[in-house]
Amino acid sequence: MIIGVPKEIKNNENRVALTPAGVSEMKKHGHIVYVQATAGLGSGFADEEYAQAGAVILPTIEEVYAIAEMIIKVKEPIASEYPLIKKDQLLFTYFHFASSEELTHAMLEKGAVCLAYETVEKTDRSLPLLVPMSEVAGRMAIQQGAKYLEKPLKGRGILLGGVPGVPPAKVLVLGGGIVGTQAAKMAAGLGAQVTIMDLSLPRLRQLDDIMPANVNTEMSNHYNITRAIKDADLIVGAVLIPGAKAPHLITRDMLKLMRPGTVVVDVAVDQGGCIETCTPTTHENPTFIIDDIVHYCVANMPGAVPYTSTLALTNATLPYAVQLANKGWEKACAENEELKKGLNVANGKILYKGVAEAWNLPF
Numbered sequence: 001m002i003i004g005v006p007k008e009i010k011n012n013e014n015r016v017a018l019t020p021a022g023v024s025e026m027k028k029h030g031h032i033v034y035v036q037a038t039a040g041l042g043s044g045f046a047d048e049e050y051a052q053a054g055a056v057i058l059p060t061i062e063e064v065y066a067i068a069e070m071i072i073k074v075k076e077p078i079a080s081e082y083p084l085i086k087k088d089q090l091l092f093t094y095f096h097f098a099s100s101e102e103l104t105h106a107m108l109e110k111g112a113v114c115l116a117y118e119t120v121e122k123t124d125r126s127l128p129l130l131v132p133m134s135e136v137a138g139r140m141a142i143q144q145g146a147k148y149l150e151k152p153l154k155g156r157g158i159l160l161g162g163v164p165g166v167p168p169a170k171v172l173v174l175g176g177g178i179v180g181t182q183a184a185k186m187a188a189g190l191g192a193q194v195t196i197m198d199l200s201l202p203r204l205r206q207l208d209d210i211m212p213a214n215v216n217t218e219m220s221n222h223y224n225i226t227r228a229i230k231d232a233d234l235i236v237g238a239v240l241i242p243g244a245k246a247p248h249l250i251t252r253d254m255l256k257l258m259r260p261g262t263v264v265v266d267v268a269v270d271q272g273g274c275i276e277t278c279t280p281t282t283h284e285n286p287t288f289i290i291d292d293i294v295h296y297c298v299a300n301m302p303g304a305v306p307y308t309s310t311l312a313l314t315n316a317t318l319p320y321a322v323q324l325a326n327k328g329w330e331k332a333c334a335e336n337e338e339l340k341k342g343l344n345v346a347n348g349k350i351l352y353k354g355v356a357e358a359w360n361l362p363f
């Protein structure tokens, strides 16, 4: 198959959908890969590396779309890319159709085949192409939290791990899923005293088994949260209720219970946030302060570490991309239920119930 890798053009998107290692894998399977010039630069991969791995470098995005049967990308196409998409061209990328009616109609009209990373689903209902970004965000939450706890950045001025003779900081992690687990591991590794709260008792049992001794687990409820926030130094918001807005576990009036300089990193901000006062921020301006509490609420945290994020994402997407290239989307989806769940649009029809419902379209 002829595969095209365009350079991402969405604002501040430095990831790339295929690394030189991915090109080499595709070549091994007999595919031809065209990469747009400088597509990998933001993630640290030069055109020469792609060329050495066997890719053909094309100067413009127009040429990549024109030649490719399958486009592999990171973010959904933006309006300037719509005219480049050809009928029956396979697009494998994040789409998030339920949040853009315009994009949904554009892809239907183009007759594109849209396989969305975010809805590829395993039989245990996990979302293998979302997990890597949650892993990145979870680990990064502690890195950012530790930084903003520093006094010059308006934090309490406490070192996460303490030092001999001085107790470590207290970290409260709300939600013990992918983000929460990675955050807790990082905080524990730095020597902090960590508490993870979740609603699921089986999940708490599992976490209790695998976490080191400086991580405690507790049931998530209003009583426990109210008590824990009073002496937490860093709070990580990591809850998710699939398909719904995040619950506000910390309300505005609860901020006054917290010590000045406490940092909250609300990773769940992309679902509305689990701290009521969180509103989305950017990497350019990541924090704001309300009632002396430092709020870090960047909605695309992995964007700050494109090298790691690109490798993490492509580790997960490549095996699926190879199947699509080897078999074509119809056979690949017929033989693999996980990939089939990723089919959102094909032959001018919506094939994913949630998207059809979001825009009142036939399914």
Ligand code: NAD
Pocket (backbone or CB within 6 Å): 131, 133, 134, 135, 137, 174, 175, 176, 177, 178, 179, 180, 197, 198, 199, 200, 203, 220, 238, 239, 240, 241, 246, 247, 249, 266, 267, 268, 269, 270, 271, 298, 299, 300, 301, 302
């Ligand atoms: P997940 O499904 O793996 O984990 C969510 C956890 O929250 C589950 O264990 C669930 O039991 C728990 N939970 C639900 N309600 C709760 C409550 N009331 N109290 C405590 N725990 C509760 O989800 P995830 O992959 O860890 O993602 C968490 C959030 O982070 C999502 O909103 C996701 O979109 C977001 N995220 C944000 C970024 C970013 O850049 N800001 C990046 C990746 C993920």
